[in-house]
Amino acid sequence: MGTVWELDFYSRPVLDDNQKKLWEVLLCEGLVGTGADAERLFRYSKFLPSSEVNSISLKGAIEEAIAEATSQGIAPPSRIRYFRYQMQNMILRACEEAGIPARPSRRTVALQRWLRDRNQTVYPQMEGYNSAPSPSVAAPPPNPQPLPDALLGQKWAFVTLEAAAFADLPEWEIDFGESFPLDMANLNPDTPIPGLLIFSPRASALSAWMSGLELAYWRIEASKNPAIVLETGAADSWILAGLPNAGLLAEAQAFESAKAKANQVHFIGIQASPESDSFAGFWLLQELPLG
Structure with a gap:
């Protein structure tokens, strides 16, 4: 299956100086096997202003994360999983331009764990934190x-x-x-x-x-x-x-x-x-x- 990374690119509950929501790129290794230590997985995060929400910025972040991982002796991803249905066009374009296959997936165990932790311990400590709920990320209900x-x-x-x-x-x-x-x-x-x-x-x-x-x-x-x-x-x-x-x-x-x-x-x-x-x-x- 190769090395799978999990990606999120979305607004966070934090307002910048212009009262616009900050956006963030998260990339991490996916959980595989039964002996991995979830706390030691490679993780990369980068905040971006709303004016830089595009596939070019996302591609740059992906390439930056891969370079950082490689410098640590960590294998680059053979493919990337993402769960944001609304962001799929931008994510697919950025990953394609970075030369990495991307697939929509609700099997993003490591990423969801990391997001829960950041929602509890990181974003509330940031200046401009706004606790208003984010819109749903769910895709339209499918017909089996x-x-x-x-x-x-x-x-x-x-x-x-x-x-x-x-x-x-x-x-x-x-x-x-x-x-x-x-x-x-x-x-x-x-x-x-x-x-x-x-x-x-x-x-x-x-x-x-x-x-x-x-x-x-x-x-x-x-x-x-x-x-x-x-x-x-x-x-x-x-x-x-x-x-x-x-x-x-x-x-x-x-x-x-x-x-x-x-x-x-x-x-x-x-x-x-x-x-x-x-x-x-x-x-x-x-x-x-x-x-």
Whole structure:
């Protein structure tokens, strides 16, 4: 997958001398694996006046961050994730001009953690701080799409694993997937982590297809046609399985409750059959409030 960085470029709750909001570029390494120290990830920040909000300034900041990282012996990004739906045109242009692929994603775990910290400890201490809420960053609600017929799972099951079970995740046999350091979620070792296992004779094809998406989280759609929905990218969603009866819906909603108790941490795994010892795909996920 290469080195993934996460990017934000947006106004902050701080007014400059002209009573205009300051803007800020944030770039950081993404969380990968289970042993990374989230506090030691490379981080870059730069404030800009509203008059410099353009792709040229953003490209310059990206190149400056890469130069700073390189001087510290840190690999430059092979791609960049961003979550601001409203800023995508500017971000895509700046990244393209800097020669780095960029993809919209709600899987920006390291960045969201950093933003929460800055909103609590950095911006309130700055002169010109204004606590007025920022506008929503959410993309328009998507209509879930059905999976391609060739990728439908034959069976699926809700499962749980205690948080402690993920300590040896790096040793699991997994073909496609992604994880993050579970200890950053502040969970007790015995906390049940809910998950969804999909079984399919085309497990490898399904996992390869999912690896081309930016998996964010899965949720329960309790509407007229209840279903398990996978959220990806900035605004895409896919129907993984229907919940055609009240019993299945109740079981699914119980797993939503378990997800809430686990700080929204959960997982999705793909196997050829329930007897498999390996995973064609495995993703550790967390449903995040986007800052």
